[in-house]
Amino acid sequence: MIKQKLIAILRQAVEDTQQQGRLPLVRLPEVSVEHPQDQGHGDYASSLPLKLARATGSKPLAIAEAIAGAIVPSPEIDTITVAPPGFINFTLKGDWLARQVDSILVADDSYGNIDLGCRQRVQLEFVSANPTGPLHIGHGRGAVLGSTLANVLAAADYSVEREYYVNDAGKQVDAFARSLLARYQQQYGKADFEMPADGYAGSYVIDLARELEGEKATILAKSETSATEYLRQLGLERMTRQIKADLEALGVTFDVWFNEQSLYDDGQYQQALSLLKEKGYIEDKEGATWFISTALGEDKDNVVVRSDGSATYFATDIAYHYNKFIERRFDRVIDIWGADHQGHVSRMKAVVGAFGIAPERLQILISQLVTLRRGEELVRVSKRSGDIITLREVIDEVGADACRFFFLSRSADSQMDFDLELAKQQSLDNPVYYVQYAHARIASILRLAEQREIDYSDGDVSRLTTEPELSLIRKMLLLPEVIEVVALTLGPHRLAYYAQELATVFHGFYTQCRVVSQDDEQLTKARLKLVAAAKIVLAKTLHLMGMTAPETM
RNA sequence: GCGCUUGUAGCUCAAUUGGAUAGAGCGCAGCCCUGCGGAGGCUGAGGUCGUGGGUUCAAAUCCCACCAAGCGCGCCA
Numbered sequence: 001m002i003k004q005k006l007i008a009i010l011r012q013a014v015e016d017t018q019q020q021g022r023l024p025l026v027r028l029p030e031v032s033v034e035h036p037q038d039q040g041h042g043d044y045a046s047s048l049p050l051k052l053a054r055a056t057g058s059k060p061l062a063i064a065e066a067i068a069g070a071i072v073p074s075p076e077i078d079t080i081t082v083a084p085p086g087f088i089n090f091t092l093k094g095d096w097l098a099r100q101v102d103s104i105l106v107a108d109d110s111y112g113n114i115d116l117g118c119r120q121r122v123q124l125e126f127v128s129a130n131p132t133g134p135l136h137i138g139h140g141r142g143a144v145l146g147s148t149l150a151n152v153l154a155a156a157d158y159s160v161e162r163e164y165y166v167n168d169a170g171k172q173v174d175a176f177a178r179s180l181l182a183r184y185q186q187q188y189g190k191a192d193f194e195m196p197a198d199g200y201a202g203s204y205v206i207d208l209a210r211e212l213e214g215e216k217a218t219i220l221a222k223s224e225t226s227a228t229e230y231l232r233q234l235g236l237e238r239m240t241r242q243i244k245a246d247l248e249a250l251g252v253t254f255d256v257w258f259n260e261q262s263l264y265d266d267g268q269y270q271q272a273l274s275l276l277k278e279k280g281y282i283e284d285k286e287g288a289t290w291f292i293s294t295a296l297g298e299d300k301d302n303v304v305v306r307s308d309g310s311a312t313y314f315a316t317d318i319a320y321h322y323n324k325f326i327e328r329r330f331d332r333v334i335d336i337w338g339a340d341h342q343g344h345v346s347r348m349k350a351v352v353g354a355f356g357i358a359p360e361r362l363q364i365l366i367s368q369l370v371t372l373r374r375g376e377e378l379v380r381v382s383k384r385s386g387d388i389i390t391l392r393e394v395i396d397e398v399g400a401d402a403c404r405f406f407f408l409s410r411s412a413d414s415q416m417d418f419d420l421e422l423a424k425q426q427s428l429d430n431p432v433y434y435v436q437y438a439h440a441r442i443a444s445i446l447r448l449a450e451q452r453e454i455d456y457s458d459g460d461v462s463r464l465t466t467e468p469e470l471s472l473i474r475k476m477l478l479l480p481e482v483i484e485v486v487a488l489t490l491g492p493h494r495l496a497y498y499a500q501e502l503a504t505v506f507h508g509f510y511t512q513c514r515v516v517s518q519d520d521e522q523l524t525k526a527r528l529k530l531v532a533a534a535k536i537v538l539a540k541t542l543h544l545m546g547m548t549a550p551e552t553m
Numbered sequence: 554g555c556g557c558u559u560g561u562a563g564c565u566c567a568a569u570u571g572g573a574u575a576g577a578g579c580g581c582a583g584c585c586c587u588g589c590g591g592a593g594g595c596u597g598a599g600g601u602c603g604u605g606g607g608u609u610c611a612a613a614u615c616c617c618a619c620c621a622a623g624c625g626c627g628c629c630a
Contacts (some may be wrong), residue, residue, distance in 0.1 A: 028577050032569095034569060034572075035569070036572090036573070037568090037572095037573075037574080037575080037576075038573065041573070045572085045573080047571090047572050047573090047611090050572075050610065050611075051571095053610070054609090054610085060610070083573075084573090085572095085573085085610060085611080086610080087572080087573070120606050130630065153563090155591090164627080167630070169614070170629085170630065171629065172629075172630060175629095286628090288627085288628055289628095290628095299555075299556075299626080300626085302628095303627085304628095304630045305628085306628040307628060308628080310628085312627095312628065312629085312630090313629070313630045314630090317630095338624095339557090339558075339623075339624050339625080340624065340625070340630085341624095341625085342556085342557050342558075342624060342626095343556075343557075343624085343625040343626055343630080344625090344630090345557075346556085346557085366557080366558075366624090368558065368559080368623080368624080369623065369624070392597085407568095409565090409566075409578095410565085410566065410567095411566085411567085413557095413558055414557075414558080414559060414566080414570095415558085415559070415622090415623060415624090416562095416566090417564090417565080419565090422565090422579095431578065431579095433592060434578090434592075434593090436592095437592050437593085438590090438593095440590075441589085441590055443593095444589070444590055445589050448589055449589090481569075482569090484569095485570095486567060488570095489569090489570075491564090493567085494567085494569085497566090497567060497568095497577075500577075500578075501577080504577090507593055507594070508567085508593095508594070508595095510589085510590095510593075510594085511585095511591095511593065511594045511595090512594085514588065514589070515576095515589060516588095517588090517589085531589095553589090553590085553592075
């Protein structure tokens with residue numbers, strides 16, 4: 001990555017300056033370069049002299065000049081200038097930029113990959129919706145965030161495992177099973193069978209009961225208890241299958257589907273609580289068992305085992321994270337939760353700390369609320385009360401690509417309106433088509449070249465010298481940096497912005513530069529190489545976002 | 554009341570985590586098709602960065618207070 005190279009060059013220059021005695025031997029702040037907003041300032045800039053000014057007591061401009069003077073020439077750098085109040089600006093060489101086209105073509109779909117993660121094992125747990133109902137739009141946001149992050153982390157050389165935690169053991173599942181029995185009875189047995197007060201009122205429960213018509217003989221013959229148990233298994237199985245299918249429709253798959261129940265079956269639940277007890281964080285009081293989170297700086301303690309002996313959701317989550325860190329030994333764990341779990345974040349980190357694991361190894365991403373809108377009409381989504389617009393309906397209506405892009409065009413921690421009208425518009429209003437259109441356009445150019453039997457494999461990229469061409473290359477070179485920043489900040493929305501910028505620069509190039517031309521065969525070949533490289537970068541970006549890169553539209 | 558998140562152009566959102574004149578898309582006012590896909594390109598107008606203090610060479614970004622919105626503060630998940 002050119003950015004890293006520049007940083008290394010800068011660091012070397014500072015050391016040389018110090019050794020020559022032209023700069024005091026002070027501890028270096030983190031050496032960094034950034035992209036100036038103003039193109040006139042060059043491709044990269046560093047404010048290092050400004051940061052060194054205080055520690056050294058000299059004028060930033062003088063420091064900048066000393067460092068700039070010590071930079072040894074390199075094939076990448078064209079000019080180095082010093083600008084007030086103390087910036088060092090770098091401009092890249094045009095012929096070096098042009099040569100990167102060949103590098104991208106060689107790298108092909110591995111272009112953009114970086115070695116940030118050093119094969120560290122990262123677990124990404126996301127969606128993990130209760131298998132008591134269909135997924136809604138909020139789950140979709142988590143699913144898209146998670147799967148995109150997984151793609152990016154993998155491209156950044158992390159060893160990634162995607163996991164869905166299936167809550168198949170809690171009270172919610174009981175309520176679901178009892179609701180299902182009620183609907184079943186109402187349908188095929190006693191019409192006046194009452195829905196439980198804490199039941200799931202959604203019509204999908206009725207649909208599910210109808211789907212199980214063939215089981216009538218079995219179910220109606222059972223006692224209420226065993227019928228509930230039977231429906232619990234059956235309902236769980238059906239719901240999980242449906243959730244899996246809905247996620248696949250959105251292009252989201254998992255490596256592991258982890259069952260909550262297994263935490264009990266494998267003894268992890270007991271082990272985790274024993275460990276905390278051993279460390280003095282578990283106490284019995286008021287008839288229940290508590291996790292003493294106040295001992296770790298939390299506002300209040302939390303119940304782990306209810307007075308009736310049953311485990312809370314928090315207790316199994318403790319066991320689950322014990323499993324992640326102690327049992328499976330992940331280097332890092334990233335959980336993606338909905339905004340309604342906000343309050344759970346700090347105590348979960350406290351738990352991890354109590355295990356003796358550095359809490360930073362657990363990162364929790366909160367995805368804020370999504371409100372669904374159809375033009376003016378606002379629709380709030382809630383699983384327990386009545387009918388909902390499911391994720392599946394949204395995917396079917398607007399398409400998986402548009403759905404994914406929409407979720408990715410906002411950062412996770414800002415609330416968003418998902419406007420169905422807008423997302424499905426196949427027009428200028430919809431950036432999805434703009435980006436994919438750029439890819440299809442390139443594909444079309446390459447088809448033309450093929451038709452005319454132009455072999456551009458020997459194209460000479462040094463013919464790429466004009467501003468639109470070099471701008472396109474500059475933008476393509478940003479992909480590794482985007483991957484890096486997304487991996488570091490866990491903010492995949494930057495990909496969506498990058499995709500749009502890349503498409504914009506390409507369209508600009510396209511209108512200014514004829515690619516396949518009769519009058520200059522060499523230039524045609526060079527430009528074919530350029531667009532072929534642009535296609536690789538665009539496709540890579542789309543694929544990281546889990547979207548398709550269409551050849552035609 | 555306490556905690557977390559958010560507040561930036563008419564609208565929807567960015568801002569490389571403290572850098573130079575705060576940027577995109579849509580919308581608005583105009584302009585560009587005898588060429589590879591016009592689902593495109595170009596120009597312009599539009600900003601007290603919620604408010605008020607503070608920190609420093611430099612603040613949308615960090616600190617404090619306040620205002621507004623959302624979420625949470627269960628022996629629900």
